[in-house]
Amino acid sequence: MSLGRLWTIARLELLQRVRTVSWYVLLGVFALLLVGATFLAFLSFGGQEQTGPGVYSTVVYITLLLVILVSPTLSGNSINGDRDAATLAPVQVTLATTGEILLGKFVASWITGLAFAVVAAPFLVIATLAGGVHPATVAVSLVVLVVEIGVIAAIGVALSGILARPLFSVATTYLVVAALAIGTVIGFGLVGSSMVTEVTVSERSAVYDENGPVCKDGGTDCWNEPENMVCGDWTTYTQPVMRFDRVWWMLAANPFVILADATPTQLDRDGNPEDVFGYLKIGVRQTQIPPDTESVGWDECSPMEGGDYRTPQEILDQTVPSWFVGLGVQLLLALGLLGWAFARTRTPARALPPGTRIA
Structure with missing residues (x-):
């Protein structure tokens, strides 16, 4: 595997996004939402002895929430979108391998998601300057946030390689991410409430x-x-x-729970x-x-x-921490989907869905 070819593919993918005006509009809307969220957070935690920790954690969670809402759209059609536009086949006949193409698009999607964290950086600095935020909290929360953005990007890129239709792959990415963020909470509530013990x-x-x-x-x-x-x-x-207490483990793979459980x-x-x-x-x-x-x-x-x-x-x-188990489940899911996408994208292809465009 050549890092040069991998970065070339990632750079080409990034250039396609940066050249569009909608990308900057999206980042601008994201910044405006953070302005409102930060202002409300200062009002909510203003009565506490230390305002900084509450505001900082709120901004981090808003960033993760918006990445979950936006990232599937940006990464869920990266491979099958190129196949529909007839730009994937010319890349596949170059020296670039299937792994380099797949990982290059994953790196580009990851960097795209990290752009939202960069936009949130000034607001995180403001919250930190408000006082009371421990360095360990900043370090661990940012590392987990970066990893979670990467997991979401990997899921989207993988599904775009597995599924033939861009619209279907984007919708499926949303469903998978929603299953982790919302489905775990719903399952926890429904299954836990169905298990009843008689207490004297x-x-x-x-x-x-x-x-x-x-x-x-x-x-x-x-x-x-x-x-x-x-x-x-x-x-x-x-x-x-x-x-x-019998179903608490269902929340372990929730991105918001992982972030909270891992942070001191x-x-x-x-x-x-x-x-x-x-x-x-x-x-x-x-x-x-x-x-x-x-x-x-x-x-x-x-x-x-x-x-x-x-x-x-x-x-x-x-009690015991569970963030590393949940994060491990997410990483196994992402790696498994990427492996499946590799098998579906490699050339020569043994079988493709009817109507799939090659060149």
């Missing part, structure tokens, strides 16, 4: 008369002394509890997350913890206790 709940209330709770010492005011209240009998019943969590002095990464990570990690099947629901006659409430740090300590 016990409750006990104080005995009341016309003056309020009856007191053990014969007094008339023990509202603030639950241990001095005369207690009634325990009542026990069962209620269904959904078992999301910043906690404020009260132990709460400072950014969107932390809130999403805590929410997803909490689904790993199974519910208690024997639970005391409420006891009015005992001093108030924390119950089974867990702090964000305790949730992180009791």
Whole structure:
């Protein structure tokens, strides 16, 4: 494989995009959306001790969201679009190999997606200058963002080589990306809510008369002394509890969950997350913890206790990260599709769909 030929193919692909006015219009619209998102993020996190982490994480997530929405259109027709335009066959009869053509178009699509991250860079700098953003958060989040952009580009390029029709390959790319970003959440909710366990709940209330709770010492005011209240009998019943702890792994391949789970969590002095990464990570990690099947629901006659409430740090300590598993699944999917696209694009072709244009 020649890196020179690979880069030549990638450069030609990039030149075709840069020469169009629509490309600059798209980047301009993206910048305007980031202006609005950054302004709203400053308003939303303005009441926190540190504004920077919340604004920074919001801008990164908006960038990833817009790349997911736009990248399939840019990469989903890179190979079959050239085949329809009769420009793929002339390249295939040169010294460029099938692998170089495929990887060249992938590199071009990846760079195209990274252009959106470049547009977002000034807004990330503004959020960082607002204070409170840790260098580790910046480094890890940007690396994961770059990798996710590459995965989406690889899926689009691969499907454009597998499927003969550009419109169908673009639509399929959207469906695959939507399955990762949205389908995992829908599957998690539907499957988790269908798994139910009966949990025993016990409750006990104080005995009341016309003056309020009856007191053990014969007094008339023990509202603030639950241990001095005369207690009634325990009542026990069962209620269904959904078992999301059995299907939490379905969220592992979600791009937004991978980004949150891989990024180091910043906690404020009260132990709460400072950014969107932390809130999403805590929410997803909490689904790993199974519910208690024997639970005391409420006891009015005992001093108030924390119950089974867990702090964000305790949730992180009791659960395991899953980002590397999800990212591995995404990479295997992208590599598998690229391998299939290689088999469909190599020449001489053994079989092509009816009506496929060669030259």
